[in-house]
Amino acid sequence: MTTFVLVGGAFTGGWVWDGVAERLRAAGAEAHPVTLDGDRDAGLGTHVEELTGLLDRIGDPEVVLVGHDYGIHPVLAAADRRPDRVARIVHVAAGLPSDGDPALLLVRDEAVRDRLGRDATPLPPPRGGEWARWGSLDGLSGADLDRLDRLAVPQPARTLTEPLRLGGDVDRVPSAAVMCTADGPGIDVVEMLVRTGPPRLRKLAGPGFAFFELPAGHWPMLSHPAELADLLLRALAGEGRRLTLADDQPSYEDVEFLLDVPELPYERHGRLDVYPPDAEGRRPAVLLVHGGPVDADRAPTPRDTPFYRGYARHLAGHGVVGATVDHRLHALTDYARAADDLAEAVDRLRAHPRVDPDRIALWIFSGGGLLSADWLAAPPPWLRCLALSYPVLAAPPGWETVEARFRPVAALAGASPLPVVLVRAGLEHPAFTATVEEFLAAAGKHGTDVEIVDVPQGRHGFEAFDRTDASRAAVARAVRAVLHRVTGAG
Numbered sequence: 001m002t003t004f005v006l007v008g009g010a011f012t013g014g015w016v017w018d019g020v021a022e023r024l025r026a027a028g029a030e031a032h033p034v035t036l037d038g039d040r041d042a043g044l045g046t047h048v049e050e051l052t053g054l055l056d057r058i059g060d061p062e063v064v065l066v067g068h069d070y071g072i073h074p075v076l077a078a079a080d081r082r083p084d085r086v087a088r089i090v091h092v093a094a095g096l097p098s099d100g101d102p103a104l105l106l107v108r109d110e111a112v113r114d115r116l117g118r119d120a121t122p123l124p125p126p127r128g129g130e131w132a133r134w135g136s137l138d139g140l141s142g143a144d145l146d147r148l149d150r151l152a153v154p155q156p157a158r159t160l161t162e163p164l165r166l167g168g169d170v171d172r173v174p175s176a177a178v179m180c181t182a183d184g185p186g187i188d189v190v191e192m193l194v195r196t197g198p199p200r201l202r203k204l205a206g207p208g209f210a211f212f213e214l215p216a217g218h219w220p221m222l223s224h225p226a227e228l229a230d231l232l233l234r235a236l237a238g239e240g241r242r243l244t245l246a247d248d249q250p251s252y253e254d255v256e257f258l259l260d261v262p263e264l265p266y267e268r269h270g271r272l273d274v275y276p277p278d279a280e281g282r283r284p285a286v287l288l289v290h291g292g293p294v295d296a297d298r299a300p301t302p303r304d305t306p307f308y309r310g311y312a313r314h315l316a317g318h319g320v321v322g323a324t325v326d327h328r329l330h331a332l333t334d335y336a337r338a339a340d341d342l343a344e345a346v347d348r349l350r351a352h353p354r355v356d357p358d359r360i361a362l363w364i365f366s367g368g369g370l371l372s373a374d375w376l377a378a379p380p381p382w383l384r385c386l387a388l389s390y391p392v393l394a395a396p397p398g399w400e401t402v403e404a405r406f407r408p409v410a411a412l413a414g415a416s417p418l419p420v421v422l423v424r425a426g427l428e429h430p431a432f433t434a435t436v437e438e439f440l441a442a443a444g445k446h447g448t449d450v451e452i453v454d455v456p457q458g459r460h461g462f463e464a465f466d467r468t469d470a471s472r473a474a475v476a477r478a479v480r481a482v483l484h485r486v487t488g489a490g
Contacts, residue, residue: 008221064236076089096177105401184397195465283356372408421481
């Protein structure tokens with residue numbers, strides 16, 4: 001007989017799993033809905049000790065640990081301590097945290113994150129519509145919300161601020177994720193991140209991790225208990241969609257740039273690298289801004305990859321200063337820090353003796369697109385062009401933790417004098433495509449000058465992953481469009 005240990009999210013207890021537990025038991029399984037220590041001084045470590053102790057007491061050799069929301073943090077840590085006692089881990093409307101990540105990184109409410117940074121007292125539970133600040137209420141009835149209001153308890157602050165500590169043994173445990181598509185991204189976005197995102201996410205590809213989708217909000221154990229119980233049983237049986245990477249899958253970190261570029265030297269100034277052209281005098285400059293989030297310990301860092309070096313050298317070969325920057329967008333809550341890094345790099349670039357400070361362009365890629373909001377809201381006169389390649393231009397599902405400041409669509413009201421070059425991948429992931437469409441609609445409303453460079457058969461990161469003549473032509477066209485605006489040449 002299999003035992004399911006069910007661990008809920010913030011403010012909840014074992015009661016939130018009643019409907020799921022009833023159906024698991026009816027299917028012949030054991031179910032242990034867990035209510036973790038709610039003492040004001042309890043931390044993540046307290047909850048890890050509780051779950052580890054429970055695993056030691058359960059006689060069943062096959063235990064499935066299920067973590068919802070915050071609950072995935074103690075689940076992962078307990079499994080890391082007792083990997084041989086856990087048959088499977090199941091994430092339900094939960095993130096994929098790594099060693100060192102506090103649960104605070106996944107709190108969507110900006111005000112709550114700020115409060116936890118200043119105040120170590122327990123968080124009072126939401127009431128009524130306030131629950132929407134923690135996740136989608138899709139599918140919840142009035143009775144469900146009343147139950148949340150009636151039974152919710154304060155959440156000890158340290159449970160959200162203590163970092164998760166993993167030693168690596170948890171990676172031996174098969175895992176599954178139930179993606180609640182009314183609350184966050186679906187499998188397609190995860191697949192994109194596995195293919196083009198940080199290397200640490202590649203462990204999600206292969207037989208050890210399975211994915212399911214459920215058209216539910218953030219509390220599927222209340223809104224869809226029967227469907228969720230069925231998915232948990234299917235996860236136990238080894239079902240679910242697996243993601244794969246081809247054996248010849250190119251790596252963003254080491255694949256050569258798709259165009260032939262001159263081997264020009266560069267200068268390193270803090271986070272900024274400068275590639276001066278073989279030309280006299282001060283020249284216009286284009287600063288290339290990488291996407292993210294990227295791992296803090298990623299090697300090589302974005303500016304040291306052939307991708308960004310190739311772009312910078314290609315631009316320098318056309319007579320302008322190419323430049324790259326390593327900013328610290330390591331998590332969705334890091335956009336403000338990354339924006340500060342970008343502003344500092346721009347100041348350094350404009351002060352460089354080879355740069356004309358009145359002719360600057362920013363070229364931003366992928367998830368870095370949200371950093372464009374500051375420049376769109378109040379474009380300085382020396383910023384001659386903003387280029388965006390397969391960008392994220394609004395917060396897609398699951399990115400609610402990004403500060404409200406970084407909303408390029410809203411910022412467009414102040415952007416009409418700033419020309420935009422938009423490189424659009426035809427095979428972009430739907431969640432990102434929706435943000436681009438929203439941006440273009442707002443650009444039309446506000447009269448923003450947008451030149452679109454389409455790559456119909458291109459994927460996100462097509463320069464690395466679709467090395468075709470069409471990709472080369474698209475890069476060349478985009479470069480011409482940026483050069484035209486930053487140099488003023490025809």
